[in-house]
Amino acid sequence: MSRRVRTTAFWLAAAAFAVIFTLACTGLPHFGTTLHPYGSRAVAASVRQHTANVVSSVNFDQRALDTLGEESILFGAVLGSVVLLRRARDEDRAAPQPRPVLPSTLLLGAGLLPVTVLVGGYVVAHGQLSPGGGFQGGVMLATGLHLAYVAADYRVLRRVRPLAVFAALDAVGAGAFTALGFAGLVAGAAYLENVLPLGTFNQLASGGLVPLVNAAVGVEVASGVIVLVAQFLDQAVEIDEPRHHGAGAGAGGGKDGDR
C-alpha cells in the first residue's frame, strides 16, 4: 500500500469513526451520572467480603478469573520479550565501562533506593485497605531497584539484581495465583472463589483471599518488570551486534547469504 492510499484510507476511516463514535456517545449515560448499576453491586459485594478497597476487591476477588487471564498476558509478554531479546549466537557481550557518577546523584540514589523499595512493599501489602496493590506496588519495587543503576553503574545493578532469581520469582508469582484458585475447589466452591476467613473490615488481615492473590500479583509484576527492563538494558548497554549490520555499503548482499 502506497503512502497516499494509506493516508486516504485513514482519513476516510477517521471521518466514519468520528461520526459514529459521536453518535454513540450521545447515547451513553451522561458524564457524572448517579446511576451505576455494576458499581453499586460491586460496592455491596466488597463490603460483604470485608474488603475496604473496592477496586482491589473487584480485581482479586469478584473478577479474579479475569485478573488471572490478565496476569497470563503479562507473563506471556515478559516471556516473549525475553525470547526475542536473548543474545543471538553471533552477538558478543561487551562489559560497559564504568563512568564517574556525581556524588550528589550517588547520595540521592543510595538514599532513595531503600525508601522506594519500602514504599513499594507497603503499597503491595495494603492493597486491600488503601489505594494501591500488587500492580502499583510491584512496579514501584521494580523501579526502585533500578535506582542502583542511576546512582552507581551497571555492574552494581547486576549485583543487586540476580536475574535468574527474579525470572524464577516471576513464574512463582504466576503459579501461586493459579494455585490459590484451587483453595475454592478444595472447599467445595468455585475456582478462585473467596472461601478463606474474611477477617475484620479495615484490618490488614481482611478480605480473605484478596491479600494473598494481591501478594502473588505483586511478586509477579515486580519480577516481571525487573526481567523486562533487564532485557532492554542488556540490549542497549551490553550486547554488540556483529559487524555486517553496520552502515557498510557492501553489507546488504552478504547479509542475505548468511541467513
Added chain:
Amino acid sequence: MSTPTAASDFLVAAALVLVVAAATAAALTRDPVRQSVVLSALGFCLALLFLVVQAPDVALSQLAVGSAITPLLVLLTVRKVRRRPRDDGPAGEGPAGEGPAAADPPGSGGRGSRR
C-alpha cells in the same frame, strides 16, 4: 451542593484539556527521544486526571507505568536501534564526529545505505 460539583467539574475539564494537549503533542512528535519525554508528561497529566475523577488506584499505577517504565523502554530501544557495531568505530556515539552515527539522520535508521 452545586458549588463543589462545579469546582470538581472545572478540575476535570482542566485535566482533560491537559491530557488532550499532551496526547496530541506525543503523537505528533516524530523523534522517538523527544516523544518519550512527551509520553512521560502525558503519563503525568493522565495521573492528574485520574486523581480528579476519584481513581487513586489507577493514578498510582499510571504514574509508575506511564511516566517511568514506558518512556524508559522507549529510550532504551532508541539507544539500541541507533547503536552501531563496535568494530566500525568507537563504542557509543562519542565525540568522534565522523562516526557512522553522525552520518545517519535520526529516524531513518540507516535506510539510505541499504536500498
Added chain:
Amino acid sequence: MSILPFLAAGWIFLIGVYGMVTSRNLVHAVGCLAVAQTSTYVLLLGIGYRRGGTAPVFSDIPVGTAVVDPVVQALVLTDVVVGATVTALLLSLVIQIRKRTGTVDPEALTDLKG
C-alpha cells in the same frame, strides 16, 4: 460537559492512530500506539465517574457514601499494566526488526524475508 470527556477520548484515539499511520519510525509508531491506548482509560473512567462521588475506598469514609464506579477502575488498572508489557513486547520486536533488516522505517520494510 455531558459528553465532552467521551469526545476527548475519541480525539486521543484518532490522533494516536494518525501518528501510527504517518509514522516513519517503528519506535515512534509504538509510542503512538501507547497514546491511542490511553484513550480507553479516559473513556472508561469518564463512564464510571459520578458527580459528588469519592474514591471507592472505604478505609476512612463510612460505608454507604456515594462513590464512583469501581468496576471500570479495576478494568483500567489492569489495562495500564498490560499496556506497558505489550508495549515492551512490541519494542523488542522493533529491536529484532532492526537486527534482521537494518532499518526501523516501515516504508523500507516492503519485501518479505524468510
